[in-house]
Amino acid sequence: MTAPVLSEIPVGPVAVPPQVGALAGDDLITPVWRNQLGGLTFRLDPPDTSGAHARFVKWSPTSAGLDLRHEAGRLAWAASWTPVPRVLDSGEDEAGQWLVTAALEASSAVVPRWQARPETAARAIGAGLRALHDALPVAECPFTWSAEERVARAEARFAAGEGPEAWAAEHQHLTAAEARARLADVPDLTGPVVCHGDACAPNTLLAEDGSWAAHVDLGRLGVADPWADLAVATWSTEWNYGPGYDHLVYEAYGVEPDPERIAWYRLLWDLS
Template identity: 60%
Template sequence: MYDAPEPVAEIPTGPVAVPDPVRDLTGGRHLVPVWVNELGGLTFRDEGAPGDGDRYVKWVPAGTPELDLAAEATRLTWARAHGATVPEVLSHGSTEDGDWLITRAFAGASAVEPQWIAEPATAALAIGAGLRRLHDTLPVAECPFEWGIDGRIERFEERVASGESPGDWHRGYRDLTVDSVRRRLHEAPDPDRLVVCHGDACAPNTLLDPAGRFAAHVDLGSLGVADRWADLAVAAWSIDWNHGPGFDHLVYEGYGIAPDQDRIAYYRLLWDVG
């Protein structure tokens, strides 16, 4: 049965207040809000000063450790230097109110823009193809970042210690206990293939060109070495909740791999609770 997770980020449908530091950074120009999340993170499109070209400005309010824009800037710069199709970092920094990151705009539209929501098969195939390109391009041996299971289990334990309970998890996991989830997390499948994972391979973070082909990846704040199924399981799940059921198999087809149900189940659980 189709059971989509509750949305935690979305394209805004109404006005979004521009934080004062962002307004100062962009010279008071008109900014178009393109993304908001439940933690207060914002992304704006900025046409830039004359001759500069478009760029994106990300903002995270102070006291939001889950969204580390300095770490994202470092990862973007490394991935771009090693051949990944990701945005160029123009600048980043902090104020007492929060952190900001400015990147040069890519030609392309998010896989959750209305034109691609209306063509879910095209979006799913492009997402799979884009992940395969990322995984085949970035060198594992040279990657200084990790996104391994142990660290994510530690995050699960931190969340439980802070008071999170099964009632906070995806509906498909709410009949489980903390102890049963803990046992499952410590029964990880052997790695299929270690790659440099995107770390947040949800559909909004793939850009498509006008022909519906993969164009670029964005939002790489968790990029690091892990089993490729850590990306694949979540990318296909994201097609379900963004585009509707029945197209997730096309993510695997676009990648060029058959679904591995055990690894898919494990990494979806780990994603939700950790």
């Protein structure tokens, strides 16, 4: 299966947006992530090299159509119950938006250290997702990420003419009509949780001992079916580590795979 091109660790020189440079001051600027829409994330390290006051700046160009204020609000809300980065600053100008957060003493599940230990990373992804779902209170969550809302977004993409050529290889055998018919058959809700919304492997952070430490990139956080997260978290282990590790995510989460919901929520992810 060909992995969807979603985001990557930058390779080669990266142009630093002027606002990021201004925020950095004398700090060392290191590009750490690039998303498909042209958004960039940078690590800022103070000259003393202690790392004690390191920060991350997420920058999104106006052309991306993303609103980082949504993520800032979700981070601030979730921080009362689960480990997430602390928001330090945010803002926008005519070129784009930025979000500044404090660095955590943890590393992404896709840095080389954890790519070399995929079993450890996969278990941490499952354990972390379970901890997140257990900790965040559904009744107090002001955000939603429902299947129905996402199907509506997929319909908008169909209306704009998007077809199988834009989908993951796993779904390219479907016609647009077949895909729409499958999405119209929304599975029953298995029990709402507050979902991460982008539970791909890079957004789980691991501690030094390989245990789950925190989550990042909560811009889509909201109440939904837990399989909306689980289907994508396990799918992303294939993209980042290769096949054969998804069962470790399910085991660490404490659930048996549900093939029908996994397939449906992966299709929804791909098309919405």
